[in-house]
Amino acid sequence: MKSKSADKVKLKSFDDLFGTNEILTGETVTSVPIKQLRIFKGHPFRVLDDEKMQETVDSVKKYGVLIPGIVRPYPEGGYEVVAGHRRWRACELAGLEEMPVIVRDMDDDTAVVIMVDSNIQWEDILPSEKAKAYRMKYEAMRHQGKKSGKNTLDEIGGIVGENAKKVQRYIWLSRFSKELLDMVDHKKLGFSQGVEISFLTEEAQRWVHAFVKEQGCTVSTVQSAKIKEYGKSGELTSAMVELILTEKKPKERKILLKADKISRYFTEDCSSEEIENIILRLLDEWKEGQGGK
Secondary structure, three states: OOOHHHHHHHHHHHHHHOOOOOOOOOOOEEEEEHHHEEOOOOOOOOOOOOHHHHHHHHHHHHHOOOOOEEEEEOOOOOEEEEEOHHHHHHHHHOOOOEEEEEEOOOOHHHHHHHHHHOOOOOOOOOHHHHHHHHHHHHHHHHHHOOOOOOOHHHHHHHOOOOOHHHHHHHHHHOOOOHHHHHHHHOOOOOHHHHHHHOOOOHHHHHHHHHHHHHHOOOOOHHHHHHHHHHHHHOOOOHHHHHHHHOOOOOOOOOOOOOHHHHHHHOOOOOOHHHHHHHHHHHHHHHHHHOOOO
């Protein structure tokens, strides 16, 4: 009987080595020297020598590479890795001299799509990685001009269950400087705030980064919206960034109205939105009756 630990190693191996569903029936697997492999140009994903990598290395030593990488001929000799950068690194750490791959001729756009799809479903992807990857795939698909009947942004997000709006916001975020993207990755700047600030010029982004780094302050959604608006109008200056980011943030108040307490005031067919609008209208009337106080 197999031990649970052995099953875990095998499962981990498959998950870690599984790179893409783009392997075609009938393609030939061949082994190529590790030294002939080249990193994909603009590869946005990290390949870390962490605990997960060590598990993959152990699995490679014990079982070999279960799923071959996908490469394409490199113009200056050797092969460019399209799918399988983690497997490549694991082979290096395991002391292997060769790696099993499928060599496929493909244009840049096709290679980008396969490269992104083979990495985007990893659980620990940083916002910066996702932003760069979505932008690369979006530009590649637009250049290909393929029509699948779906919105391009929806199609990109479909593989990980994200809608067009979220994909678009990540693409906007990709315009960030490396320094600001690092802040989003390390949760020193919120994703939504980052999207707003991404509309600024490179100079204005430097102002924001410098002040946030120096003061160690946070940026609220109200502040990021203000900065964005002043940036759009061309009125934003370094001094104004400082002024906005030093404004006293209003204390957030969350009020929860339990359904059983207010249900007697509304009919069953009244939607949540309709209930909210009615309450707000009544509050406006009450405020007017108080002289606007």
